[in-house]
Amino acid sequence: DGGITQSPKYLFRKEGQNVTLSCEQNLNHDAMYWYRQDPGQGLRLIYYSQIVNDFQKGDIAEGYSVSREKKESFPLTVTSAQKNPTAFYLCASSNFGGGTNEQYFGPGTRLTVT
Amino acid sequence: QQQVKQSPQSLIVQKGGISIINCAYENTAFDYFPWYQQFPGKGPALLIAIRPDVSEKKEGRFTISFNKSAKQFSLHIMDSQPGDSATYFCAASILGNQFYFGTGTSLTVIP
Numbered sequence: 001d002g003g004i005t006q007s008p009k010y011l012f013r014k015e016g017q018n019v020t021l022s023c024e025q026n027l028n029h030d031a032m033y034w035y036r037q038d039p040g041q042g043l044r045l046i047y048y049s050q051i052v053n054d055f056q057k058g059d060i061a062e063g064y065s066v067s068r069e070k071k072e073s074f075p076l077t078v079t080s081a082q083k084n085p086t087a088f089y090l091c092a093s094s095n096f097g098g099g100t101n102e103q104y105f106g107p108g109t110r111l112t113v114t
Numbered sequence: 115q116q117q118v119k120q121s122p123q124s125l126i127v128q129k130g131g132i133s134i135i136n137c138a139y140e141n142t143a144f145d146y147f148p149w150y151q152q153f154p155g156k157g158p159a160l161l162i163a164i165r166p167d168v169s170e171k172k173e174g175r176f177t178i179s180f181n182k183s184a185k186q187f188s189l190h191i192m193d194s195q196p197g198d199s200a201t202y203f204c205a206a207s208i209l210g211n212q213f214y215f216g217t218g219t220s221l222t223v224i225p
Contacts, residue, residue: 004157006157031210033213035215040123040217040218041217042120042203042215042216042217042218043158043203043215044215045212045213048212050211058212090157090158092157092213094210094213095210101145101146101148101163101207101209101210102148102160102163103148103160103205103207103210103213104160105150105157105158105159106157107156107157108155108156108157110155
């Protein structure tokens with residue numbers, strides 16, 4: 001069963017704690033992305049990676065960190081430096097080049113920080 | 115600034131009617147324009163996509179109209195059904211690199 005998995009679905013943390021969100025894909029896609037979704041603001045890009053061991057900042061990277069040690073995995077850490085971390089986080093993957101740019105999303109993780 | 119502008123923010127349509135959502139962009143380098151459908155608590159799902167070398171693409175009840183000169187594209191949902199009630203996002207990308215999303219349209223189809 002191919003696709004993108006994110007875990008956990010719901011996550012609760014106390015303010016000041018770092019938290020890591022998991023994203024795994026078995027689509028053999030080169031590129032992976034992390035987005036944050038807030039009501040009325042659409043999807044905002046946090047980080048993306050086009051190849052293993054390389055990643056780029058998106059529009060709202062401050063307070064977040066990522067790693068890409070394996071092609072199929074792209075975990076996101078929400079650090080205590082992120083001022084407003086409560087949000088719905090979406091992971092996506094795509095293949096670019098070869099005429100197809102389709103991007104597929106995981107089911108999301110809802111993070112609540114109190 | 116918003117790379118892709120989407121309207122309306124919300125839309126209410128009667129069952130059987132046509133739902134129309136519009137998007138506009140500025141960057142003429144964009145070469146791929148997808149539409150996504152998202153149900154509450156779920157990730158967005160790719161619905162239909164178009165490239166700028168065609169003016170229209172149809173898949174079932176869903177049609178994208180693309181106007182390259184006006185830098186606009188729209189999603190038409192024909193014979194709208196209550197099950198179509200969801201949030202719809204347009205997006206644009208260059209060579210499948212970064213994707214830029216509109217702010218979303220919440221569609222409600224009334225039975």
